[in-house]
Amino acid sequence: MQTFKLKIKNKIDISNYLEQYSYCFRQLYKNVELFSDKSFNKEINEKYNLLDSWFIQSCKMDVKAKKDQLITFNNRKQELILELEDILNKQIYKDKKHKYKIINKIAFLKRSNKKDLTFGGKELLTRLTKEKQKSNIKNYEKFLKQYKENRILSIYSIGEEPKNSNRKFIFDFKNNKVIFKPAAKTKIELEYYCGNNQKKTLNQLQNFIGKIPISVRLNNEYIWISFDEEKLNNYNFKENEYFREVKNISKDNKEERKIIYKKYIKEQEDRKYKNKLKDRYCAIDLNPEYIGLSIVDKLNDNGDFNIIYKQCFNLTNLNTKLKLSSTDLKQIKQNNKRKYEIKEIYKYIFNLCIHYKVGNFVIEDLNFKIKDINNKDKSFNRKTKNLWYRTLAINLINKYCNSLGINKIEVNPAYSSFIGNLIYNDFDPIASSLELNRRGIIKFIKNNKQFGNIDSINLQKVSYLVGENVQLENFKSIPKLFKLFSEQKLKYRNPIENIGFKEKFLKSKKSKFRLYV
Numbered sequence: 001m002q003t004f005k006l007k008i009k010n011k012i013d014i015s016n017y018l019e020q021y022s023y024c025f026r027q028l029y030k031n032v033e034l035f036s037d038k039s040f041n042k043e044i045n046e047k048y049n050l051l052d053s054w055f056i057q058s059c060k061m062d063v064k065a066k067k068d069q070l071i072t073f074n075n076r077k078q079e080l081i082l083e084l085e086d087i088l089n090k091q092i093y094k095d096k097k098h099k100y101k102i103i104n105k106i107a108f109l110k111r112s113n114k115k116d117l118t119f120g121g122k123e124l125l126t127r128l129t130k131e132k133q134k135s136n137i138k139n140y141e142k143f144l145k146q147y148k149e150n151r152i153l154s155i156y157s158i159g160e161e162p163k164n165s166n167r168k169f170i171f172d173f174k175n176n177k178v179i180f181k182p183a184a185k186t187k188i189e190l191e192y193y194c195g196n197n198q199k200k201t202l203n204q205l206q207n208f209i210g211k212i213p214i215s216v217r218l219n220n221e222y223i224w225i226s227f228d229e230e231k232l233n234n235y236n237f238k239e240n241e242y243f244r245e246v247k248n249i250s251k252d253n254k255e256e257r258k259i260i261y262k263k264y265i266k267e268q269e270d271r272k273y274k275n276k277l278k279d280r281y282c283a284i285d286l287n288p289e290y291i292g293l294s295i296v297d298k299l300n301d302n303g304d305f306n307i308i309y310k311q312c313f314n315l316t317n318l319n320t321k322l323k324l325s326s327t328d329l330k331q332i333k334q335n336n337k338r339k340y341e342i343k344e345i346y347k348y349i350f351n352l353c354i355h356y357k358v359g360n361f362v363i364e365d366l367n368f369k370i371k372d373i374n375n376k377d378k379s380f381n382r383k384t385k386n387l388w389y390r391t392l393a394i395n396l397i398n399k400y401c402n403s404l405g406i407n408k409i410e411v412n413p414a415y416s417s418f419i420g421n422l423i424y425n426d427f428d429p430i431a432s433s434l435e436l437n438r439r440g441i442i443k444f445i446k447n448n449k450q451f452g453n454i455d456s457i458n459l460q461k462v463s464y465l466v467g468e469n470v471q472l473e474n475f476k477s478i479p480k481l482f483k484l485f486s487e488q489k490l491k492y493r494n495p496i497e498n499i500g501f502k503e504k505f506l507k508s509k510k511s512k513f514r515l516y517v
Contacts, residue, residue, distance in 0.1 A: 159213025292429025362440030364413035
């Protein structure tokens with residue numbers, strides 16, 4: 001799902017609708033179990049008379065999404081609590097400092113797990129309470145006004161295919177206009193600003209009005225247009241056709257349903273791989289300072305491949321520590337610059353994918369465990385939590401893969417850098433990306449080892465690094481060998497100086513990141 005946030009050009013005032021929607025949302029949020037109760041629904045419809053049944057239904061969907069999101073977060077926290085408590089019980093923490101951090105983390109997770117959603121902002125509510133206790137009327141009124149503004153939500157309308165993509169809006173994307181129809185005799189015309197790329201996509205979307213649903217959020221300043229980029233580019237799974245075909249087949253006849261489902265999956269793959277090479281893979285190794293990229297051709301099902309192209313992006317110049325407040329203009333400028341450059345990197349990466357007709361894109365499934373991060377130093381945590389923008393990177397990858405019809409494959413990243421550096425002589429992130437490519441190739445092939453065979457690594461290099469006194473035959477698996485390197489604090493990463501890459505700019509000398517080709 002792709003969303004465009006567009007600033008409204010002309011002045012509109014829909015405050016009455018926004019206020020009623022916000023009140024309705026909060027009441028529905030507290031009474032999710034009553035959604036199917038007729039008397040409750042009647043009360044909601046009478047109480048919020050500016051909102052018709054469609055807005056109420058959209059609001060319910062909005063509430064369910066928010067509730068599901070909160071449940072997912074809380075479940076994840078509970079899993080982390082159990083995992084950390086297991087570390088304490090088994091006493092597998094590294095030292096007293098690590099133990100203290102784990103205890104504090106468990107306490108924090110338990111406190112936050114009990115708290116529900118705070119409309120208007122938890123921090124602002126706390127600040128408001130403190131100012132009231134101090135009897136500071138001026139600051140109290142200032143924060144109260146801001147708190148009330150934050151509690152007003154944007155109105156939401158779910159998209160529908162048969163109702164011109166959305167029954168509450170008329171879209172005229174070619175003229176940068178949208179007409180909002182909150183009621184039968186009410187029409188509010190709004191104009192918006194948009195960039196060239198957004199304009200191009202919205203013009204394409206105009207041709208699909210009535211064919212794909214377009215969901216909309218709206219307030220007095222912005223309009224959010226959400227649509228399925230896979231459907232827009234005809235790479236989606238044809239659900240309607242599939243359900244139409246299996247409609248008359250008994251649910252007990254699972255085999256026939258499975259055959260039909262596989263037929264539609266194959267049809268979707270054929271559309272995605274059109275004008276692309278099915279056996280060509282691109283993998284990237286994600287980390288806060290370098291992005292390693294490699295494009296390979298699959299040779300067989302054993303994970304063997306032919307290298308087509310490899311490259312590295314140096315992001316270290318974007319990570320300079322300014323020692324300034326997060327609200328300082330220089331710090332804000334640096335953060336915005338970093339986001340812009342990251343977007344440009346992924347734009348460049350997927351242009352390479354188009355050029356080389358890549359059919360599959362391999363990335364790491366980066367679900368960090370608390371125990372892996374908890375005992376690291378401040379510098380490491382700053383890079384992984386503040387500078388990485390991992391969510392932005394994943395969102396960009398999803399957007400490009402969906403828009404271009406590239407098959408995305410997520411693989412386990414465990415030991416990928418370690419194995420890659422011991423097999424290939426390339427710079428660390430590129431060596432890691434080559435190992436990820438191998439895992440992407442064999443992921444859906446039965447009886448293939450995820451980490452490969454220990455015989456595939458460069459044993460001469462291992463012998464040189466660990467010393468002649470160590471008997472390598474005692475280390476018959478990758479995890480055991482990695483543990484040996486960790487215990488002896490041995491360096492295995494290939495430095496960039498030994499590889500012989502050429503450094504160049506992407507677009508101009510003003511760019512803060514460098515390419516190594």
